[in-house]
Amino acid sequence: MAEAVERTPAEWQAYLERAPFHRWLGLRFAAVEPGRVEIVCPFREELVSDPDVPYLHGGLIATLLDVAGDYAVATRIGRGVPTVDMRVDYLRAAGKEDLRVVGTVAKLGRSLSVADAECRGADGKTIALGRILYSTR
Amino acid sequence: MAEAVERTPAEWQAYLERAPFHRWLGLRFAAVEPGRVEIVCPFREELVSDPDVPYLHGGLIATLLDVAGDYAVATRIGRGVPTVDMRVDYLRAAGKEDLRVVGTVAKLGRSLSVADAECRGADGKTIALGRILYSTR
Amino acid sequence: MAEAVERTPAEWQAYLERAPFHRWLGLRFAAVEPGRVEIVCPFREELVSDPDVPYLHGGLIATLLDVAGDYAVATRIGRGVPTVDMRVDYLRAAGKEDLRVVGTVAKLGRSLSVADAECRGADGKTIALGRILYSTR
């Protein structure tokens, strides 16, 4: 297995923000450790799907799961990796709230790696689960 | 199977735009027919993931697949439906380009329905495939 | 959430063996508790996929993951449930060995439930992961 990568929290945050989409979403690391990251996504009105209920867009949640898994792998190999495929399970709807997503490495391989991700609402309850395959060649 | 739902193209577009996220993305229907929709997502800079390559964010592509599958089902039952789970296969990276996503109904059931979705780049090549389960109770 | 179901170990084993396919495979419970089961599948020659390497068939492993998730849900609601969809991640090949599969309930819902399953080889290493959706209406 690869060694954990040395970066300061500020360096990880800067790396996350290289992506214009992450900047627009306002993503920020709440924790970074070898093989595990925690990312917060603050609520913004543009992310709403159904304005009547209201609830946040499932595409946003898929995005967060993918990002968390990706950076969990990045803590082990030093760089973001292309996503090969992803499964998302939506367990409950997200309201107008900040979301927190945790990514962990399930298997670090030479050419392919698997991460798990969990998205939680403001009350800590699980909103969605992700299992994601990344290319790590 | 449910009958196809009668709405004019303008009514479908208005229905799509009820979601603030769809408005922000600038999504528009290129085609709506019973059990099949085609949606265009115009390029915008905030959607970029890696600014060096550059390529569009995988979370955007997952979002588009989910939306296309959802509205394909909506053409049969008259309303958007909650996503239960989703698989996304990323086949090639998307550059700074408009994307087109096609959603079709694979199975319309009383409580659960399956849709397929395909995201294509400006050259018509497949960028990603989605298979998505919706709750249609 | 449903209460745990009262059955003796022998009753669970008899319930598992109602399925001719489980009997042919020789599946037996190593543990049954509320929301979690552990099942052993003894090696038999017919389960081999590639006789040269040799390794066990991936279809067998998918079967075991599905069974473990199903009975994990059964410990909560009292009966086996239809599988709606499933994701399997194969992490390493299985040799000519007994397999052990653990199923746990990730979300118990009124109409749909999610289980996780993990298949391990004789050395305890993870061979495959499953995430499975069941209909629990």
Place this chain on the structure above:
Amino acid sequence: MAEAVERTPAEWQAYLERAPFHRWLGLRFAAVEPGRVEIVCPFREELVSDPDVPYLHGGLIATLLDVAGDYAVATRIGRGVPTVDMRVDYLRAAGKEDLRVVGTVAKLGRSLSVADAECRGADGKTIALGRILYSTR
């Protein structure tokens, strides 16, 4: 893309039967062409899951989808390939009947390839869909 592989139908059948599990299942090719295979699985009592309904085991169906996708890829690259991950959607139960599974190549890549598979009952109706990722390095 790889060229189609030259083998006679009898050679493909012999290649399929190298796997003890395929022999036990009695799998036989109904069609083999570049990028597409059709395989028949005759009914046998050991494959039943619920003897009361009765219906065939979901693990069998997952197995068939995986095999069909694998051999569809094999028609393009000349050999069976390891499965990386798989999604199965179960659309309806299979009774005591012969099953037919069709596998097609969705994307042939240098290191990873995607196949689609569809399992049909004796009446030709779709029983399950598979989307499967294979390692083709």
